[in-house]
Amino acid sequence: xxxxxxxxxxxxxxxxxxxxxxxxxxxxxxxxxxxxxxxxxxxxxxxxxxxxxxxxxxxxxxxxxxxxxxxxxxxxxxxxxxxxxxxxxxxxxxxxxxxxxxxxxxxxxxxxxxxxxxxxxxxxxxxxxxxxxxxxxxxxxxxxxxxxxxxxxxxxxxxxxxxxxxxxxxxxxxxxxxxxxxxxxxxxxxxxxxxxxxxxxxxxxxxxxxxxxxxxxxxxxxxxxxxxx
Amino acid sequence: xxxxxxxxxxxxxxxxxxxxxxxxxxxxxxxxxxxxxxxxxxxxxxxxxxxxxxxxxxxxxxxxxxxxxxxxxxxxxxxxxxxxxxxxxxxxxxxxxxxxxxxxxxxxxxxxxxxxxxxxxxxxxxxxxxxxxxxxxxxxxxxxxxxxxxxxxxxxxxxxxxxxxxxxxxxxxxxxxxxxxxxxxxxxxxxxxxxxxxxxxxxxxxxxxxxxxxxxxxxxxxxxxxxxxxxxxxxxxxxxxxxxxxxxxxxxxxxxxxxxxxxxxxxxxxxxxxx
Numbered sequence: 366x367x368x369x370x371x372x373x374x375x376x377x378x379x380x381x382x383x384x385x386x387x388x389x390x391x392x393x394x395x396x397x398x399x400x401x402x403x404x405x406x407x408x409x410x411x412x413x414x415x416x417x418x419x420x421x422x423x424x425x426x427x428x429x430x431x432x433x434x435x436x437x438x439x440x441x442x443x444x445x446x447x448x449x450x451x452x453x454x455x456x457x458x459x460x461x462x463x464x465x466x467x468x469x470x471x472x473x474x475x476x477x478x479x480x481x482x483x484x485x486x487x488x489x490x491x492x493x494x495x496x497x498x499x500x501x502x503x504x505x506x507x508x509x510x511x512x513x514x515x516x517x518x519x520x521x522x523x524x525x526x527x528x529x530x531x532x533x534x535x536x537x538x539x540x541x542x543x544x545x546x547x548x549x550x551x552x553x554x555x556x557x558x559x560x561x562x563x564x565x566x567x568x569x570x571x572x573x574x575x576x577x578x579x580x581x582x583x584x585x586x587x588x589x590x591x592x593x594x
Numbered sequence: 595x596x597x598x599x600x601x602x603x604x605x606x607x608x609x610x611x612x613x614x615x616x617x618x619x620x621x622x623x624x625x626x627x628x629x630x631x632x633x634x635x636x637x638x639x640x641x642x643x644x645x646x647x648x649x650x651x652x653x654x655x656x657x658x659x660x661x662x663x664x665x666x667x668x669x670x671x672x673x674x675x676x677x678x679x680x681x682x683x684x685x686x687x688x689x690x691x692x693x694x695x696x697x698x699x700x701x702x703x704x705x706x707x708x709x710x711x712x713x714x715x716x717x718x719x720x721x722x723x724x725x726x727x728x729x730x731x732x733x734x735x736x737x738x739x740x741x742x743x744x745x746x747x748x749x750x751x752x753x754x755x756x757x758x759x760x761x762x763x764x765x766x767x768x769x770x771x772x773x774x775x776x777x778x779x780x781x782x783x784x785x786x787x788x789x790x791x792x793x794x795x796x797x798x799x800x801x802x803x804x805x806x807x808x809x810x811x812x813x814x815x816x817x818x819x820x821x822x823x824x825x826x827x828x829x830x831x832x833x834x835x836x837x838x839x840x841x842x843x844x845x846x847x848x849x850x851x852x853x854x855x856x857x858x859x860x861x862x863x864x865x866x867x868x869x
Binding site: 402405473489491492531 | 672706717718721729789790795
């Protein structure tokens with residue numbers, strides 16, 4: 366597709382955008398942190414939170430479902446639960462611990478979203494349970510090619526199994542958002558735009574205040590440039 | 595003088611004699627005999643061990659059998675790594691046959707990826723090939739191929755058909771005449787001692803002055819701590835497909851001739867045996 370190659374991200378830029386992202390996260394208490402690996406100095410963004418999932422199938426989805434796989438849906442929680450709150454959840458609901466990591470792929474020159482999920486007793490979610498929990502609007506794409514969308518892979522820094530949202534899909538999503546040339550968007554925080562687009566596919570939402578950060582950086586940089594010219 | 599193409603055959607047909615033994619705590623109805631098999635270096639454990647699974651399942655009750663997994667001296671073996679890499683990394687300086695323990699219970703969720711069907715192996719294999727081509731050709735060659743060509747790469751590997759595989763793979767090994775090699779070299783360097791599973795970075799096969807970068811150049815650039823000064827004794831071995839290529843070897847040549855079918859050079863750095 367024309368223009369797909371435009372949306373690459375250099376590693377230095379990636380680190381800078383992540384730094385700004387974490388600063389904003391700290392200001393609003395959104396729980397993201399940057400983790401640096403001791404040996405090579407590369408790193409990744411990390412966030413852990415708990416989500417409540419309701420075990421029920423709404424009537425309209427029941428018709429679509431022709432297999433026995435139980436559809437697990439999210440009840441989006443405004444505030445992420447902490448450990449004490451998680452224990453108080455009643456037994457008809459289930460609490461799932463999600464861990465999200467944002468890494469940089471030098472091969473594709475894009476950020477990549479890794480995540481893993483387990484119940485409170487430590488049992489990890491299976492790939493089927495993960496596929497089942499993908500947001501309803503993305504289910505069609507997932508049915509077409511599950512192996513191209515979310516797969517289980519080895520985390521390149523930790524060496525443990527994680528689920529990964531395939532980088533090929535990143536370009537598809539980002540092309541739609543960053544419609545103009547990369548030149549026009551050179552000051553926009555790529556990480557915020559990217560994560561706000563792909564995160565919801567796997568239950569990760571960014572509070573609206575991040576949009577302010579993206580716009581601020583854009584404005585400041587444009588002002589600086591105009592002052593210099 | 596050996597033709598370079600002979601190297602491709604030698605790599606493809608490399609085998610490791612292996613002895614599979616059932617884990618002692620698995621519950622059996624009769625005693626389980628060990629099972630011997632020559633494993634292809636270039637393939638994956640879960641792709642070539644159907645006979646192993648059948649052999650042990652014969653002496654077990656159905657309810658005791660869940661997903662198979664393999665372990666060597668306490669270390670769960672990652673099925674998504676090529677067999678030759680696993681052997682070089684964990685057992686290259688031990689006596690043959692390679693002794694692998696077979697498990698059907700207590701799958702180590704924190705260490706191993708699941709492999710419920712051959713589709714998972716195919717998806718992983720093809721993802722590696724695509725990533726390799728992203729590095730070599732900005733994905734141009736792999737994207738120009740038809741689905742049936744992709745299938746032929748997988749079928750060639752699955753059915754151990756060298757000619758069938760290389761009929762397509764040779765296109766992934768070409769480069770424009772004006773260049774002297776690939777854009778970047780697909781490689782991964784493994785050391786059993788690190789938490790990080792492997793090192794992978796962008797590395798060009800040709801220097802700005804036009805000289806060919808060597809294996810030694812790659813190691814110096816990517817993991818300098820592994821290379822000791824030339825006058826001292828090398829405490830480590832740099833191993834690919836069970837051999838130690840000379841550090842002067844051009845990395846472009848290695849990429850074209852000693853990559854695994856997934857188009858990556860999987861390089862092991864292991865301690866040199868002292869005796």
